[in-house]
Every structure is written in structure tokens, then in C-alpha cells.
Amino acid sequence: MTIAEVGRARLRKEDSHLITGRSRYTDNITLPGMLHLAMVRSPFAHARITSVDVSAAKSSPGVVAVLTGSDVAAEQGSLPNAWPVTAEQKAPAHPAIAVDEVAFAGEVVACIIARSAAAARDAVELVDVSYDELPVVLDLEEAATDQVLAHPGLGTNTSATWVFDSGEAGTGKPISEALAGAEVLIERTFYQQRLIPAFMEPRSTVVDPTGEQITVWSATQIPHILRLMLALTLGIPESKLRVIAPDVGGGFGGKLQVTPEEAITVLAARHTGKPCKYTETRSESLMAAHHGRAQVQRLRLSATKEGIVTGLDVKLLADMGAYLGLVTSGVPILGAFMYNSIYKFPAYRFECTNLFTNKAWTDAYRGAGRPEATFAIERLMDELAVELGMDPLEVREKNWITHEEFPFTSVAGLEYDSGNYEAATAKALELFDYEGLRAEQARRREAKDPVQLGIGISTFTEMCGLAPSRVLGALSYAAGGWEHAQVRVLPTGNIEVVTGSSAHGQGHETAWSQLVADKLGVPFENVEVLHGDTQISQRGLDTYGSRSLTVGGMAVLAAADKVIEKAKVIAAHLMEASEDDLEFAEGKFKVRGTDQSTSLGEIAFATFSAHNLPDGVEPNLDSDATFDPQNFSYPHGTHLAAMEVDTETGRATIRKYVCVDDIGVVVNPLIVEGQVHGGLAQGIAQALYEEAVHDDAGTLVTGSFVDYLVPGAPDLPHYTTARTETPSTTNQLGAKGVGEAGTIASTPAIVNGVLDAVRHLGVKDIRMPCSPSRVWAALEEAKLSGGVQ
């Protein structure tokens, strides 16, 4: 009996080369005759370009050519937005190199092509660009007034307004009734600060134009989408483009983009006929790679005096930044389906206004819309509890969907297939010692301890497995949400798995090997997983939205099922048995009731030699499958944070963090654990540390790692993690998805905890990040307004 691979904490196959420095990140690539690029970027957030003089740069040592916007105006096209959320959506043209106008500080205005990276960078300063500065609009609430326009040509800052109304959709009552009849009305405005994904590997692209096909290596999450979009944008036949994502050093949504720099590197290679490389500096990355979050959330929650929520009204201002990137416009709308979270709200309305500002454009960042929604509702549930003098857990329990009620159609119209919020919460409370910490909290309040204790709760769910293609179609997204896989059986019986879902740290090579090892009964070691190269993996929709296992993994299983079907025909022939009498287990076909059997390896070789196959059967076991999910999956969990707040310094520290996640059936607990940890770190970072700050002119102040505070090891706690397991019913494995859970759940848990520590001192809210200065200021303000009870 072989041990099942699914569920086993296999160490990762992808580690060996990474721990020994044999890595293949894009910037490691050097090609013969390769030229290097450096970008000239606008120092102004909004300006008209009046002239670009490149003569001095062109004669700088080592410089081969300089490209300006007008040089490539005819061929550069406009960078794509794949998500026109409404038919009326407005968007400015988005040239890779600005031609007449720049709309954010950091926008590319020219590109130096030189024989070395140093020579290219030296020449950047020699490009003389004249600008006429234009007024900038930076603040979202100001942008909504249209007094200053980010793109005067559009006539408005509003890109689109998107509405969901449960009354109109027939998924619930009209919100007006709920608000009118409210016994308790909680009105709050929350600010989702702008964040920067800050993957550790700066973006890098190498383009080789030699030969009949253009090869693009890029630090991207989306080689397949990039290929299609570069082809459409630059007018290159798709078949003449090969995109390779080699080792990629993290993405978190930040590399889910078709970037100006990628397009420019292709253009530069085309102009020079030579391989070209562009690698951004960290400062460029922070300034010009897309940002995330940046929303203002105006919320009204109505409830009964008993704490039963009767309705939720959400009005969102979402900062697009200066342009619409690949899915910029859709990110807040993904959140629309999650504001009601795990609760049974009878009425719900969501209205989102997508606004342009003169900042770097925003787009997907880990969670993409769902962290914002979860933050809002989990903060509101705490506010309701405070208003009613109830325990925040009790308020949640009163409103959540009980485990007997699944499947449950939410007020936002999603069908939640499964879940058990009671079980996850019970486990979290036990690990946390909720009662003990509440008692300590009371003691410290009583003693007026300078360090106060707060308990933060976050119960959450999210939609994973992006996405059923029909749903994406209904939301006007341009592409589908399927994933492709191929399982190849080599003559030796070794297996190659080709997956369209391209990993950049998630461990697909290990997890997919486990899936296939179980399915085909072959040793884990004999499975090789190939991905991230459009010439090897010809179809795919790549990696984001916690989709890899629930969509890509299911395609792998479906392809493996087809291999078994094909092999069965040949097995029956070889053993002179009827197919109906065969059973497949542990890598062997057995004739039922006999001891006759043949292994997949034997069949593989027989297929390869093809000497003795049944008539009309092709000598090939390889199989393809494309899986389109019928529904999302809905991981959920309960996160509890014990926060210590030093009321003298304002410093908030995490004393204890417990999370219980229910992500369904787990393939590799080690990888899952890692995903949870990393997700938590990013969610905690939003709550306590990170914010992209601009000055009044629109220059990014947090333009390096000195000022943009990605937390280090001393800034983060030891996490206590555990799981409950309620299998998803939307896929054959019962898996749900884990890539974003930690990020979604942890931010409100931390902020709720900070507030719980200082609420009795009169503090009502603190804007994220809850830095010492913000917490201290909130405490001072509360003192001044006599809030101390």
C-alpha cells in the first residue's frame, strides 16, 4: 500500500537550485550582443511635454540609441485594460512611452539603449525634456469633485460607476427599506491606504529578437496573458512571440500586469535587432510598478437592537491612479461580492466610483478588492458590537450563516457551497485563550496600566479560484477563467505535467507532483512539472486570485484521468481482457478476480514502441484538459489578535496571533502553512506599517525601502496557525485556495485589536497604518476631547 501523496508535507522540489544560487531570475540572463535599457522618467505628476532633446544622450559613451514617445508613437499602441466594467467606462490612451503628456511622476518619457547598464543609466540625465506643468489631483475625495482633472481630455475624473443593488438583482430587499427602518444605524468612513506590492525581485525583461520569433523573458505572473496582450498591443502575430517566466521572485498581484517597460523592451529589441534587457531599480519599482488598495469606503450598516444586521450600504471611491492597467477597474468590483462576507444580510447595495488621479496606477495586490471589503465589514461588526454593548463575537454569531444552512446564496448573489464558521471560531478561541485574555484586559484597564491590551477579531470568507468564465463574462471581463494542463507519459513511465498556471514561489512543482503521483500511482519523484514558457505550456491563464489549485490543479487531475482512459484501452488489449473487467489502482491495471496486471510503465513502453496496439488506437497516452470551474470556492476562517498598545508611545505590538483557516482539503500542509504566514505578514503590514505617501506635487515620498516600511523579521510575531477542514463541493478534490486568506483576514483583526485596547480611552478610529505616531495622536485627541472615561 503506497502512502497517499495528497495531504503529505512534502519538501519542495523547487528548493535545490534556489538554496544553492543556481537561480534563473530574468536579470541573471545574458545573451550575446545584449544591450541594456534605462528609462527616463517624468519628475512631474502632471505635465505637457513640450520637447525632448536626446542629442547629448545619443553621443554619450556606449549609447546605441534613444527612443522617445514620438519615435514609437505609430507602433507602441495603447497598453491594455482587460476589464471595462461598464459600457461607458472612460479611459485615457496609455502609451508605453509618453508622447505629449505625463499623468504621474515616474511615467516613462524616453528610453536609453546602451552597451552596458551603467552607460544607459549615465545617459538618462543627459536627456533634456521640457515640461509645462499642469495642476495635479491626488486626493480621491477631491478627484470626485472634478475641480482638477487628471486627464483634462476626458472631461471628468470618473472612469466608471458600478452598482449592485440586491433589490434590483432579486437577491435581497431594497436597501432603502432597511436604512429607513433601522433601529441602529452605524455610519463610518474607512480609508484603505495606498500600498505597494513590493515583491523582492525587481521587474526585469529580456527580449531576444534574433531568429524568426521574438522571445521575451519576463519577471511576470502571467506569461500567457502577456504574450497575447503584447501581440495585440504591438501588432506582432501571437505565433511569433514566445514568453518565458523563468524563476520569478514573488508577485502578489504586482506582476499581474502588462507593463510599459515590457512593451518598451520589445520595441527596443525590434529597433536594434539585438537582445535587450531592462531591469528596474527598487526606486523605479516602488514609483512606477502598479500600486494597490487606495479606496475610500463610506458605509452604512442598519441593525436591530438585538444586533441583527438588516442592511449594508457601501459607497466606494476607488483610486485608479493615472491609467487603467490590466484589471485596475475590476479590482474594487471583486470586493463587491465580499462585503456581506459570512453574514446573512437581507439587503445590500454597493456603488463604486472609479476615479483617476495623478499617481501611479493601481491594480491587483494580494486579495484585490476582497481585503478592502473584509476590512470594512469586520470593522463595522465591531462598531456595531460597541454600539450595542455586546461582545463582538456574539454579534458575529447572530448574523453568520450556520453550517446547516449551506449551500447558501448570499445577498451579493454568490452560492457559497460549504463552510463551518462555528467550528473554525471554536478552535480559534480555544487556541487563543479568549476568556483568559479578556480577564487580563479587564485587569489592565482597572489598573490603568500604560500598556493596554486589546483583542481583535476577524471572521472572513473570500472567493477563490478565479473564475467561472461565464461569471467573468457577466462582469464584462475580457477573458475566461479556465486553466489548462497536459499530462505526458514518457516511454520510461516518467510523467511530465505541463501546467498553464505559472508559479512564482507557490510550489506548484511539488503540489502538482503530489496530485499526479496519487492519481496515476507513480512515485512523486518521477513526476516533472513544466510551466512558465508559452512554447512548452501553450495554453494557460496563469496565476492570481488563489486559482492555481482549484482551477489549474483540477485541469491536471482531468488530464490525468484522460491518460488513464487511454491507457485502459491498451491495457485491455495487452492482457486480452475486457475493459469492463479492469480496475486501475496504484499505477496498475488489474483484471478483476485474477492476479493478472500491467503497470502504467509497461503500457507507456508498449505505447511508445507501438508494436502491438489495438487497431485504430494512436500510440500516445499524452492528454490535455482544460478546466472551467462552475463556481468559486469559499475558504473562510477566524483570526484573533491580542494587541498590546503602549499608551505613552503609541506603539502597537502583536502579543499573540491565532488563525484558524478552513481551506478545505489540503494537498501539502507545509506549503499551505507558508502561504498563510506570508499572507498574514502582508495583511499585518497594511494594518501597522505600510503606506505609499506622496507630497503635494505628487512625488512619491516613500520611494525607497528606507521609507516604504516592508516589515522585517523583528516587526512580525510568531503566528499560531491551525485548520478546520470543510471540503469544497465545487471541485473533485474538495480544495479551496489559500494564497490570499492571511492577507484578507489579518488587517481587520489587527486594527480591531488596536482599537479594542484604547477604545475605553475615547479613541474611536485610527487610520491605517496604525503607526506609533497615529496611535499616539489618536490618544492625544481623545484626551483633548475629554474622551477618557
Added chain:
Amino acid sequence: MARSTTITVEVDDVSYTDDVEPRLLLVQYLRERLGKTGTLIGCDTTNCGACTVHLDGTSVKSCTMFAVQADGRRVTTIEGLARDGKLTPLQRAFHECHALQCGFCTPGMIMQSASLLQENPHPSEQEIREGLEGNLCRCTGYQNIVAAVQAAADGTTTSDSATENGASETAGVA
């Protein structure tokens, strides 16, 4: 173009003599001239630690010094750690504790951890966290990195099971 200088540096047990521009950073020399691309660049303000190597046995961020400053000295990079195809206990520990995801911070993390353990062979969790303060990781949330350093310090990695091109096994703890 600035005048170049001749330097001799021993990198991962091989001695190199090269003419370099005075402004060439050590990390650029390693990556661009020697092809030692195992050492990575994550920032331009000496904050991330991705470029950490050992200079005469002590960790330095190789983006903070010029190649000329390494003249006559001995540099060890992540590529020179494993001997005869055998991983060091720290490398094994990073693998066994799942202390890496995308792997971009990993070379720097391992080099910095090695230095840390040299100075303090039995660090507490807090000492490990503080010792790694200058090395950023965006993927792991640090918990497994801390565990890996602890495991290497405690000698609890499985000694010979992982080789440089090693087959994977199952984690002892999960």
C-alpha cells in the same frame, strides 16, 4: 570613462584578477563579470540584504562596497557554500523548514544567517529576528526562516538526506 584598477579577489575558492572601474559595486562585479548570479540585487538603498555575501568570513551587503575594496580579499557567495555537492546545515534547514517560497531573499538570508550563527551559535528566537533585521523577505512572513536558523543551530536537520541536486523528502514537522 574612469580609469580602471586591477584587483585580485578570491571568490568561492577561485582567484580572479580583473580590471574594474572604481565605481563598480562588488555585487555588480560578482554578477556581471564573474557570472555569480546566485547573489541577487533587491534594492538600491542597502535595505533588503538580497546581495549578502561573506567577505573574509563576515557577512556584508555586496551592494554597499566597491569591487576595488575587495582587492586581496576572500569572498564567499551562496554558490560557494555547498562543498562536494553537500549542502551546509543551514541550506538543509531552509529546505526542510520551508523557509523559502520565491527564493529571491534566500541567498542573502542564508549568508546572513550563517554569519549570525558564527557569532552566536545558540541564538534565541528574538536574537535571530534581530540578526536578520537587514534582510527583507516578502513571501514567508519570516516564521519558517527563524525556524530554519534555529534548526541549524540545534543540529536538528537530517544530515545527509539532501544533496545539492537532492531528492525531496517529507518534512519531519508539519
